[in-house]
Amino acid sequence: MKYLKKQIKTTGSSTKSRIPVRLNILFFIVFLLFAALVAQLAYLQVIHGSSFQAEVNRTDRTVIQGNVPRGMIYDSKGRVLVGNKANSAVTFTKSMNVKTSDLATVARRLSNYISVDTSKLTDRDLADFYLSDNKKLQRVIDTLPKSKRTTKNGDKVPDAVLYKLAVNKVAKQKLTFSAKEKQQAAIFKTMSGAYQLSTVFIKNSDVTSKEVAEVSEHLQSLPGVNIGTDWERNYPNGDSMSSIIGNVSSESQGLPEDQINSLLAQGYSRNDRVGTSYLEQEYENVLKGTKSQTQVTVGSNNQVLKSQTLYTGDKGSNLNLTVDSNYQAKVEAALKNEFNLAKSNGHAGYSDGAYAIAMNPKTGAILAMAGVRNDPKTGETTDDALGTINRSFVMGSAVKGATFLGAMMDGVITPSSNYQSDDPIYLPSTPVKKSVYPVGTFSGMNAVTALEVSSNIYMMRLALKEGNAQYVPNSYIHMDSDIFTKLRGYFSQFGLGVKTGIDIPGEAPAFLGSTLNEYGQLKVGSALDLSYGNYDAYTLIQMAQYVSTIANGGYRMKPYLVQSIQKTDNDGTQGAVESSTQPTILNRVGFTDSQLDVVKTGFYNVVHGTNGWGTAHTLKSVSPSISGKTGTAQSFYSDGKNLTQTLTSSFVGYAPSDDPQIAVAVVFPNLSESASNSHYNLDMAKEMFTDYFNTQTAAK
Structure with a gap:
């Protein structure tokens, strides 16, 4: 019994002496980690704080080009055969990595101030607009069969594939859209079709003074939207010599399909107007002019902060014909x-x-x-x-x-x-x-x-x-x-x-x-x-x-x-x-x-x-x-x-x-x-x- 008590006493004493050592080691490790963390924070904030703050406030500056009026065509006596008509226009400059849902929001707001043509909307266009709402998109995806949402290995199907399946399902449903929603869908289609930091015309014909005034008044709530000027060909002499003068593509037509690669290599954008036949085509390099240059400042959130015109561009040169x-x-x-x-x-x-x-x-x-x-x-x-x-x-x-x-x-x-x-x-x-x-x-x-x-x-x-x-x-x-x-x-x-x-x-x-x-x-x-x-x-x-x-x-x-x-x-x-x-x-x-x-x-x-x-x-x-x-x-x-x-x-x-x-x-x-x-x-x-x-x- 004395031996047993002695053993217990000895063991207890040994245990009591070991626990504090382990805790001390643990505390010491925690202290070292904490000290390292404090040192790192001090290093980042004190030594490199200004550079990281600058990164937070970082902006990118990109120069984008804009179209200028084409040169005019005159007869031998100085009469205008082909001129340019200036039209007020509602434009949109697409920010970098802008979300689809943000585009839809702007489209809905803008539809309160302008009306656009909806006759060319397709079922696919309406489906894209409907699915621009992330909640609606997720609901449609959730209704898809599991076999469509996952692969044979149980992995999730890529988002692009899921979106395509969702579009097909919505398009087949033939959902009913109000006239207002179709307006919004048409505006959304134009916005989403733009390239990053490119400017497109949302409406460039028959823009009323009321539309210009209301859009101008609400530009703060319409990021990327602006009021600009578009040009279109007009013919004071009617159809006279029209087949000789030729045609110019519209902004929606853009570059001719059979010339697109060569024109892109020359610095054209896909939606640029170009001469497509006869004199307008033969003298394209003369008539097109030199594009304007605008410096766009993009913030860290990829939103356009401001734009500054660096060069207003140079209108195309004019042709004087031999014909009276x-x-x-x-x-x-x-x-x-x-x-x-x-x-x-x-x-x-x-x-x-x-x-x-x-x-x-x-x-x-x-x-x-x-x-x-x-x-x-x-x-x-x-x-x-x-x-x-x-x-x-x-x-x-x-x-x-x-x-x-x-x-x-x-x-x-x-x-x-x-x-x-x-x-x-x-x-x-x-x-x-x-x-x-x-x-x-x-x-x-x-x-x-x-x-x-x-x-x-x-x-x-x-x-x-x-x-x-x-x-x-x-x-x-x-x-x-x-x-x-x-x-x-x-x-x-x-x-x-x-x-x-x-x-x-x-x-x-x-x-x-x-x-x-x-x-x-x-x-x-x-x-x-x-x-x-x-x-x-x-x-x-x-x-x-x-x-x-x-x-x-x-x-x-x-x-x-x-x-x-x-x-x-x-x-x-x-x-x-x-x-x-x-x-x-x-x-x-x-x-x-x-x-x-x-x-x-x-x-x-x-x-x-x-x-x-x-x-x-x-x-x-x-x-x-x-x-x-x-x-x-x-x-x-x-x-x-x-x-x-x-x-x-x-x-x-x-x-x-x-x-x-x-x-x-x-x-x-x-x-x-x-x-x-x-x-x-x-x-x-x-x-x-x-x-x-x-x-x-x-x-x-």
Whole structure:
């Protein structure tokens, strides 16, 4: 017992002595940790406190770009053809990492002050707006089957997948939204579609003064929203030359899909307006201007704190065209009147339109371009000035000036030796090839007479000589294999069959017929047809360039529409000229003055001659005097089932005859054969010459 008590006493004493040591060790460790924590806090607060405070108050500064008004387009007299209309606009600049729910809140507030178009809202748009409320989103997700919310491994499905499932479910439910909610959804759609720190237009048309005032008054409660200005194209002259001027994309359309990568690489934004066709597209770099630059300050909460304009931008430069809008309007009106007359006379049932162009033969400056496109099936007509550069037609005898000069350059005739037999051409198993007048009307003629009466036989005999033909009537014919190359080579010197290089995109090439038949043999008959303009098809701009080359003495000039590019001063007036288009000689045709005189005399006699078979004597009374050449070509109209033979009527000419100031080309394709004695081409040319000189006189 004494031993046991002694043991207990000894053990108790030992336990009592051990517990305080352990506690002391624990307390000591806690003390060290606490001391370390105090030291760390002191280190952070005392030594680095200012830097951490600065981090809390940190802001990011980002420079964003804004659009400026596009340059304007003026006619040759300084009249505005394309201007800009300033519209008040409600804008939104999207903050960085802004929450969807915050966007919805702003959209709901803003809907109290403005109304927007809701016609383009889709079920998906409405579903997105509905789910912008996090509580609603969670409720929809909770109703999804568990198999949709978790993977086979029991993991949660990614939020993006869950959101897509929720959208699909809401869209299928076809929930009913009030008109007010649709307004909010439309605003929300525009806001959520913006890129971070980009500015979009929530409403940029028909913004009322009341809307501007109310939004301005509540900007404090509408983060990111502001009042700005948007610009849109306006056309004081209406639709005149609209197809030549081209179009500009809207802010909602943004960059064209087929050009988006290249334009983004040039610094454009996806919703930028750009020229999408013709002059607006061709001169995009000139018209677009330089974007404004605004420095946006973003706080640590990713909200835009303030913005500061660093550079107001530079409005696009202006285009001054070579066209006088008054003259252009007269040409358009005359062409429509002539074509409507052809329709009322029953001559245009198969016709696909009519086209006219005028240019300065000495410089290549376009004076007017007009076109009427007709649908033979519906009879509907539309403006189609572009048809002068992108449609080709078989022009007939109007090209004979090039045939004559080519033959003289080839040496088969000369200015003093050019009399030829007028016997028709009889090819084996082929209808007789002759002129429009009866066989035997002329036994022979010289070059000047051949132009005046428009002898097809004369042209074909020139081609026979150029091709070194071996010809036995009704029996045999053989020509050099390069006859097509030779004839087209001379034609191309005048611009027939090659692009003119006009400063509008979309110019089409000519349509050149085949040179060999299905057996690989030379199409000799077609070579003869080519000589008098009844085979290859040319654009009207090529015809204008060709006749200008004859008018100016042999210089093929590059046509152009833009005379100069000009800045706009701060006060809105036209500023300094940045560049001017100088006349460009593409080539000099290799004929001599004496050779040219033969053709010019022939062209003069086409109008002023006395031969009863002359083709343009109705223009004889026009002052100043006109020189020119008519053309009639065989053509065909197909409705998909039947092929109907038609005729194409054309004219090329210039005035005054002794010092040409204007050259014109006109074509009326696919008129009915009953129109053979009509003069729509000549009447149109007469209007063009008369109106031009009247316009010139009135301007003095």
